[in-house]
Amino acid sequence: MMSFLRRVVLRLRNALRPGRDDTDVTREIAAHLALSEEAFARRGLAPEAARLAARRALGGIEQTKSLHRAARSFAFIDDARRDAWYAIRTLRHAPGFTAMAVLTLALGIGANTAIFSLVYSALLRPLPYANADRVLFLQEGADGNAVTFGNFGSWRDRSHEFEALGAWLNSAATFSRGDETTRLTALRATADIWKVLEIPPAAGRYYSAEEDRPGAAPVVVLSYHLWQTQFAGDPQVVGSSVLLDGAPRLVVGVAARGYDEAGNAVDVWLPAALGPDLLREHGDHELSVYGLVRRGSTAATAMAELRGIEQQLQSEYPRARLDGVVQAMDVRQSIVGNTRQNLLILTVAVGFVLLIACANITNLLLARAVARQKEVAVRAALGASRGRILSQLLIESLVLALAGGAFGVAIAYAGFQVFATAASTSLVTLHPEINGAVLGYAAALALSCSVLFGLTPAWRASRTDVQNTLRDAGTRGSRVGEAARNSLVVIELALAVILLAGAGLLIRSAIALEQVPLGFETRDLATMRVALPGQRQTDPLRTTTTFANILEGVQAVPGVQSAALASRLPLFQGYNCGVVVEGQERDGGPLANFRAATPGYFSLMGLTIRAGRGLASGDIAGAPPVIVINDRLARALFGSASALGRRIAFCPQLTTMTGHWYQVVGVVSAMRSNGLRQDLPLEGFMPLAQSPDYLTVSLVVRSAQPIANLTPAIRHIVHGVDPLVSVYGAQTLDELVARDRTSGEFILDLLVILGATGLVLAVIGVYGVIAYFVSQRVHEIGVRVAVGASTGRVVGLVLRQGCGLAVVGVGLGTIGALAGSRMLESFLFGVTARDPLTFVCVGAVLTLVALVASGIPARRAARVNPVTALKA
Amino acid sequence: MPSEGGNSRIVLLQGTLDLIVLRALTTMGPQHAYALADRLERVVEPSLRLNQGTLYPALVRLEQKGWIKGEWQRTESGREAKVYAITKAGVRGLQKETERWRRLSGLVEKLLLGDTP
Numbered sequence A: 001m002m003s004f005l006r007r008v009v010l011r012l013r014n015a016l017r018p019g020r021d022d023t024d025v026t027r028e029i030a031a032h033l034a035l036s037e038e039a040f041a042r043r044g045l046a047p048e049a050a051r052l053a054a055r056r057a058l059g060g061i062e063q064t065k066s067l068h069r070a071a072r073s074f075a076f077i078d079d080a081r082r083d084a085w086y087a088i089r090t091l092r093h094a095p096g097f098t099a100m101a102v103l104t105l106a107l108g109i110g111a112n113t114a115i116f117s118l119v120y121s122a123l124l125r126p127l128p129y130a131n132a133d134r135v136l137f138l139q140e141g142a143d144g145n146a147v148t149f150g151n152f153g154s155w156r157d158r159s160h161e162f163e164a165l166g167a168w169l170n171s172a173a174t175f176s177r178g179d180e181t182t183r184l185t186a187l188r189a190t191a192d193i194w195k196v197l198e199i200p201p202a203a204g205r206y207y208s209a210e211e212d213r214p215g216a217a218p219v220v221v222l223s224y225h226l227w228q229t230q231f232a233g234d235p236q237v238v239g240s241s242v243l244l245d246g247a248p249r250l251v252v253g254v255a256a257r258g259y260d261e262a263g264n265a266v267d268v269w270l271p272a273a274l275g276p277d278l279l280r281e282h283g284d285h286e287l288s289v290y291g292l293v294r295r296g297s298t299a300a301t302a303m304a305e306l307r308g309i310e311q312q313l314q315s316e317y318p319r320a321r322l323d324g325v326v327q328a329m330d331v332r333q334s335i336v337g338n339t340r341q342n343l344l345i346l347t348v349a350v351g352f353v354l355l356i357a358c359a360n361i362t363n364l365l366l367a368r369a370v371a372r373q374k375e376v377a378v379r380a381a382l383g384a385s386r387g388r389i390l391s392q393l394l395i396e397s398l399v400l401a402l403a404g405g406a407f408g409v410a411i412a413y414a415g416f417q418v419f420a421t422a423a424s425t426s427l428v429t430l431h432p433e434i435n436g437a438v439l440g441y442a443a444a445l446a447l448s449c450s451v452l453f454g455l456t457p458a459w460r461a462s463r464t465d466v467q468n469t470l471r472d473a474g475t476r477g478s479r480v481g482e483a484a485r486n487s488l489v490v491i492e493l494a495l496a497v498i499l500l501a502g503a504g505l506l507i508r509s510a511i512a513l514e515q516v517p518l519g520f521e522t523r524d525l526a527t528m529r530v531a532l533p534g535q536r537q538t539d540p541l542r543t544t545t546t547f548a549n550i551l552e553g554v555q556a557v558p559g560v561q562s563a564a565l566a567s568r569l570p571l572f573q574g575y576n577c578g579v580v581v582e583g584q585e586r587d588g589g590p591l592a593n594f595r596a597a598t599p600g601y602f603s604l605m606g607l608t609i610r611a612g613r614g615l616a617s618g619d620i621a622g623a624p625p626v627i628v629i630n631d632r633l634a635r636a637l638f639g640s641a642s643a644l645g646r647r648i649a650f651c652p653q654l655t656t657m658t659g660h661w662y663q664v665v666g667v668v669s670a671m672r673s674n675g676l677r678q679d680l681p682l683e684g685f686m687p688l689a690q691s692p693d694y695l696t697v698s699l700v701v702r703s704a705q706p707i708a709n710l711t712p713a714i715r716h717i718v719h720g721v722d723p724l725v726s727v728y729g730a731q732t733l734d735e736l737v738a739r740d741r742t743s744g745e746f747i748l749d750l751l752v753i754l755g756a757t758g759l760v761l762a763v764i765g766v767y768g769v770i771a772y773f774v775s776q777r778v779h780e781i782g783v784r785v786a787v788g789a790s791t792g793r794v795v796g797l798v799l800r801q802g803c804g805l806a807v808v809g810v811g812l813g814t815i816g817a818l819a820g821s822r823m824l825e826s827f828l829f830g831v832t833a834r835d836p837l838t839f840v841c842v843g844a845v846l847t848l849v850a851l852v853a854s855g856i857p858a859r860r861a862a863r864v865n866p867v868t869a870l871k872a
Numbered sequence B: 001m002p003s004e005g006g007n008s009r010i011v012l013l014q015g016t017l018d019l020i021v022l023r024a025l026t027t028m029g030p031q032h033a034y035a036l037a038d039r040l041e042r043v044v045e046p047s048l049r050l051n052q053g054t055l056y057p058a059l060v061r062l063e064q065k066g067w068i069k070g071e072w073q074r075t076e077s078g079r080e081a082k083v084y085a086i087t088k089a090g091v092r093g094l095q096k097e098t099e100r101w102r103r104l105s106g107l108v109e110k111l112l113l114g115d116t117p
Helices: A002-016 A020-042 A047-058 A061-072 A075-092 A095-124 A149-158 A224-231 A257-261 A299-316 A331-336 A339-371 A373-381 A386-421 A426-430 A436-462 A466-471 A482-514 A540-555 A601-605 A631-638 A652-658 A707-721 A733-776 A778-786 A791-827 A836-862 A866-871 B016-028 B033-043 B052-065 B088-115
Strands: A135-140 A162-177 A180-189 A219-222 A241-244 A247-254 A268-271 A285-293 A326-330 A525-531 A562-566 A575-581 A591-597 A609-612 A626-630 A647-650 A662-668 A683-687 A696-702 A726-732 B068-074 B080-086
Touching: A002 A061, A002 A075, A002 B052, A020 A047, A020 A061, A020 B033, A020 B052, A020 B080, A047 A061, A047 B052, A061 A075, A061 B052, A075 A095, A075 A386, A095 A331, A095 A339, A095 A386, A095 A436, A095 A733, A135 A299, A135 A331, A149 A162, A149 A285, A149 A299, A162 A268, A180 A726, A219 A224, A224 A257, A285 A299, A299 A326, A326 A331, A331 A339, A339 A373, A339 A386, A339 A436, A339 A482, A339 A733, A339 A791, A373 A386, A373 A436, A373 A466, A386 A436, A482 A733, A482 A791, A482 A836, A525 A707, A525 A733, A540 A562, A540 A696, A540 A707, A562 A601, A575 A631, A601 A696, A609 A631, A626 A631, A631 A662, A631 A683, A662 A683, A696 A707, A707 A726, A726 A733, A733 A778, A733 A791, A733 A836, A778 A791, A778 A866, A791 A836, B016 B033, B016 B052, B016 B068, B016 B080, B016 B088, B033 B052, B033 B080, B052 B068, B052 B080, B052 B088, B080 B088
Parallel strands: A180 A268, A219 A247, A591 A683, A626 A662
Antiparallel strands: A135 A285, A135 A326, A162 A180, A162 A241, A162 A285, A219 A268, A241 A247, A525 A696, A525 A726, A562 A591, A562 A696, A575 A591, A575 A647, A609 A662, A626 A683, A647 A662, B068 B080
């Protein structure tokens, strides 16, 4: 066994490092021949005869050498290496072809590699959590809401199939160090979250259940990236105190880096400290809940139990508007969301581009194979077997593909910069990188491409008829292969149609979004978030006073024409909950969107008062609670009757606790608050002064000056009121709208780029095939012209060829696109997946472009001189 | 590469040549390739005449297995030649291979006898 292994190793070494033993063998054979010759001479042969006899006895020097080589190394590797060198030499002699092929491939493989790296990081990379396969992300209701505090508590108490249930809610905190304050995103998470989503901490420890109780000493766990950026990864920070929202908190540990990599955009983890009062709240959907299914149980069993509990809760808390539905998804899906769909579409699209590229290269190689018939025939005549010729040509393809793959990886690497700048997409949090798996994918792509585009031409070339080729100089290419070439171009055109149709539909959606009426003004308006420290919710009066003082100060800033505060601006999902009308409590009302605002908000945003009045400065704490609703909510609640003076309540569960009825004092025009893609919402506005629950609000200012010029003055005013208030996220309303419009634009941009690439490649393909068609028919065209065919007829002949290809390609592509466009449906707005205008335009563009591409060779055909053509 | 005209010649079974070379090196001591080829031609009947070159794959195989070792030396006539000697592993290998060969040929013999009517 040892000796066998030893031999394999030595043979491999010899195969990969050739030449070293060659000289030794030559020397040994020479010595052998000399000794043999000597012996023959001793037997009385003449010197020349002895020399020949010695050679004859040996059986040929070259044969012996090759026997030796076959025994000492692996012949196929040896051959492959030789073929590779030969291929590199050949390709260097055809720089135009090589550059074209490598560049095309590099684009194709690069795009595929870049998308694959995203696919890998999103869908294939192992999750960092220890028990990821047992973790379920849980949502309530048919439309997948967050979970209420009370229901989470009941689940935790009543279920047995879950080993642990952890929850968090999004929060924020102001971090101060010296004079500097920074706004941090925080997750208020229950201690069990560390058990459910388990990764050992990077430093220190995670907080315990004892520390996750109301009134416990305040602790914090830092995220890995905050630890790195703010504390330079100093382990000493564990055990020290940091100032969060103006109060010291003990740093007990640093969370594992895996939490960042899994896409949790969070700076600090704070205990949720859910108290008994919150756990009685069954109507307010706030929590993201993760459950760890007990070892030995299954997700199905656990979910069956949980649905049972939810149905009990539904009957126990009838006013909580529960529908008894609980939904579960695995952790990966909870992270990735609809990215999966994005990636699927992009994978298909880049795959098409690569196929088009391969088709083009196949065509180039087919044309080249005709030109190389003689070379192949000579090799065959010299004794190369068909297999050797085939493998040599395939290795040439492989060399091309590997070169393309290498450049492709470089392009993919550059592509990450593009992904990184497309910061509006969730893809950024996925940390794409070039790793072993991605490199392996690129190599596998290159390999399969080389077979895909190399096999047909190589097979065809290896069948070269040696005698005929050598006899008639083999320059006149046959029409064999024309069918192959034509069908390749048809495929290319069809794929390009599909890509362009996809891009076209998305462009039409973007145009439709552009035309959506907003219902509010954006001109000269800018906004920023203003956040009070989270710990001070104890004093409602102080909250409203702080906001009032801030607003007053900001209005006095030079350059600010007017200003207002609102809990949330349009295009950010508001606080959605059920509404009931006084006297009709039994009937479940519709769901509506509720926001709080200051009196100036409506005029600032350009809303029209339809009835009654807007919010007024007298609507303050202590005064009767009032509300202004939009015309859609008014119609939904009261029909054509007047809404004024009626009293409504929302989120009835909350209302029973606070006992609030709000009197409708006005009706206002609707705006597209929940996003451009959503319908006009049912909406109500409460006075901010009567809604002390909001600690973070948006400041809106009207000013002719750029917002960046105003921010320092505004920040100064705010810090004058309270140094712990943070101001962040300044942007104009135009930017806000543009961001919402372009939220699907990442995929649009990529599809447009890919569609354009596909179009260009397909056009090159059409041109190549038609040009070849003309060059093969110079003789025939000459004859036609000689017997009196007009220029028009000749041009027509060529154009008909191109047109035929285009029509078939566009037809097939349209069928494919119609079948596949449903994949895009969720990205479309204001246009159907089978939008006729898009399909007709794409078809027309491709046909036209194909005709133009055939026009150039057609002109050449028209200029054929019959005399020269027939002489040739 | 298959040898031609296989019918009239005895085709050497794969490995047989290795066995012969090893055996020759044990009985005759270290030898160069030509001497081995010469001896093969003398000892074996002419019907088994081989091209001397076919010896080389056997030498490569054995040397790569570590069963023989080649070294450049001068012959008595003053010419240089690569002289092969059997190694300790080669002696063990020869023993094992000889046994295997005996078992195999015995088995074939038995089968052939059993087949005769």
